[in-house]
Amino acid sequence: MTDNLALVAHAKEDVRVEALPEPQPAADEAVVEIAYGGICGSDLHYWLHGAAGQSILREPMVLGHEIVGTVRAAAADGTGPAAGTRVAVHPATEIDDGSAPYPADRPNLSPAGTYLGSAARMPHTAGAFARRVALPARMLRPIPDGLDLRLAALAEPAAVAWHGVGQAGDVAGRRVLVIGTGPIGALAIAVARHHGASEVIATDLHEHPRALATRLGATAMDATDAAGIAAVHADVVIESSGTVPGLAAAISGARRGGTVVMLGLQRAGDIAVPMATAITRELTLVGSFRFTDELDDVLAALADGSLDAGAVISHELRIEEGLRALEVARDASVSSKVLLSFSAADDDRGADA
Template sequence: MNQSKEIIASVVSAAHEVRNEQRTLEYSDQQVLVKVERGGICGSDIHYFQHGRAGMSVLKQPMIIGHEFVGRIAGAPAGSGLRVGQAVAVNPSQPCNHCQLCLEGKQNLCREMRFMGSAQFFPHVNGGFANYVAVNAFQCVPYADDADARVIAFAEPLAVAIHAIRQAGDLVGKKVLVTGSGPIGCLVIAAALAAGAAEIVATDMSERCRKLAQQMGATAAVDPTDQQITAKWQENGGYFDICFEASGAAAAIASTVGFTRPKGRIVQLGMGAASTEFPLGPLLVKEIELAGSFRFIHEFETAVRWLESGRINPLPLLSAEFPQQQLVEALETASDKNLAAKVQLVFA
């Protein structure tokens, strides 16, 4: 039996065309109704706002944005284990769970993934920036009622960071470089520190981002154009055991091979151009392993637990909060990297 509820949703229809509008949310008795409390604005939300697309995902119809959000259960099916009023973080991943990749435990690579707030498929998959949203029970990860919702709203980007450090292997005692100190890079720094890295150096062109990197646990934060420092990283075949490339910038991607020691590993999680020049020869002769890192699997629940317990404090990254009514101002602030790292929307 289907149910319906009138909601206020934050909708993008084209570049620079966003607004809050009343919609009718239709959902089944088998879905969970969540009253959304707050959500973090991600880079993909900004791309839809600025360009009407995020990478190869192009808007073809109006879509509710947002995939980093938390709330409280407003209704749940019997047997779900969820109760009304319970605080939950919502995992935006909706894999098919029956393809070969899903059956192999690689749900993040599912070719039929319905990721919330994504225009990859048509019809698009609506996101969570609305005062109410309907999701599947398996997407809901309960957390302690007394935990700070501002903190738990970082679960999705932190899950991306935790998946990246798992792609890197054992970090205990390792020397780590993180290129790009935006929100994801800074969360990689915090996750690498929690995983036992001995030294974590961050790079970014922005002084503000470098300061944030150090607040999040970086041993040092360096301007990548400082050749006096970066030249030393290339001595004796490379200084770092592991390099996380989190910027997606062509120059940063190319630089990682020189900075990584022989038999080291590079984890690429920054998304930039579809293709770039890359020093393949040096990679081969140094036997460096290159690993991609895309989204997350069960790391989402791990992220909730790390945030809930205080193992990681993401609040230095929270630059501003806006009520849903100030959607445009929130997106404009989040788009200005000189002003903001992470901006959150608060829902009534």
Template sequence: MRALEIHGVEDLRVVDRPVPDLGPDQVQIRVEWGGICGSDIAYWRRGVSGTAVMSHPFVLGHEVSGRVLAVGAEVTGLQESQPVTVHPARTTGPLPARLAGRDNLHPHLTYLGSAAQDPHTDGGFAEVITVDADQVIPLPEGLDTRRAVLAEPLGVAMHAVRRAGEVRGAHVLVAGCGPIGLLVIVAARAAGADRVTAVDLAAPARERALAVGADEALEGAQGMDPAVTVAFEASGAPASLDAILSSIARASVVVQVGNLPPTPVSVALGPIVSKEIDYRGTYRFVSEIEEAVALLAADDLAEHVISHVLDLEQAAAAFTAQVSDPTSSKVVLRIG
């Protein structure tokens, strides 16, 4: 089978690999679509994603969808050709009591397409993958596998909105309209936000924000409407966070969605104290991917997040488009 391996900085290779074995409690999936994530880009550009450092080649990708190819002898409820997506995380051992309900923070967690462990965890940019049956999420009637490739990043966005608390009836700000920021807009609307203001320096990103449900799209957060009480910083730019903290109303909630640099950054934190701002982090998701699948089936707004579709053999061009094309948003690989 074909698979996309990362061998070093800007060194992607489509290679032949054996089809992974199928265990009794596992499922083989013929992958049809794979979405390129910021972590995939980070490995490609620097060989590092967050604190995970690549030390040997591995298969990238954790946003995937496709169809069941085969099921293990002990698997029930799934059948061949059934359309599915995949929860990329697996945990080992019990979750500490203080983290109850927060499996995304499990101390022993592996993720598809990650170099956080050694040996690294191969990902989903391959024609066939094998995963545990409890990682497989069937698609509801009417949801095709192409749109379902957005389930994982939409799960991330829905978890971020959940971290904000109650947003129903609120005026929400989303700063940074890359794929995750756009999906935060979709998730905030689904959670009942009354008004959504999007912020991005790039005109194409602002246009996409309006297409997925933002009421207005601005170039900056300075001088924002005082009615904004919930903000999502989705760009990972310290200047964006600085503008939000200085401009947002008192007693507001700010959720950090974008990955900030691992090195010290310059942000004025005084407003967190003087305004009693709740500043919260958010990391991946727990079970929100199942809710994401349901939302994708019910609403096609998220389709606007996909900007490019290229074949697996065009992976280098796809990764380049993700970082260099000013019109790019979510770039998707056609695998199956």
């Protein structure tokens, strides 16, 4: 058996590829052989800053929550999929600790909820960037026949985008503006197209993501074209850059009576926002945080081809090249979604895609 290599964050600018002990599952956990993992912005933040927002790294933590693989040992308590089942992973755990009320149908808002690969709590919630991991059986979602694991690796971030677009209501027949065409913004384009938007316009600072937006069926704009963005008059704006200028651009690009979905996570603390414009245009500003059960819809749409998102994958590197993969993923001018492959080193799937 190959070493159980994993990508582990130890501190700011200290991420290592190292071998872990074999997983020892609890009764309600299955052992999953991970095939692919997508690098997320939060993984980059733990590497570059030792923190993702207010989640500060205080002990070594395996990164990664965008993962797919195959069940090698089913949960001993009989729950979840059988051995041999290909699965995607819903990385959230709902925890109601009584500290704050939240809607029962929105478990993503549970006040004490955890997420794979998160340093929000002590002990940290380990991620799944490893060849073999033990995961709660309730997290596992069978992948439909005909959907390959590589494409299925987009399911978790696509579910984030699906939830975000859904926060605007029905977008069929509407003009949608996406601010920021990183991986989530690119997937928001694909989701908006899937949901029947009449037109999608997308902005970014770099040529590579603008070219990707065009491949996904959007009209691409330079994010510095303030006059052009203001002239869009979008029915729905998906702000996915998570930047203060991006939020200002989103408000500027919305038509009167339009909706702005704040999908990109802004920095902590107060930020300057053109609220007078939002008020006088009677804009609806709505937040979007992770997702609930959209993962199942995404898997079905990827499987039947109605969600055309494969172009979002820009690179694939083996786990042995984990540090290089982080370097590639941090450069938005050359990459979109970067995948880690956890196959053995003699497998030829690890070349850049």
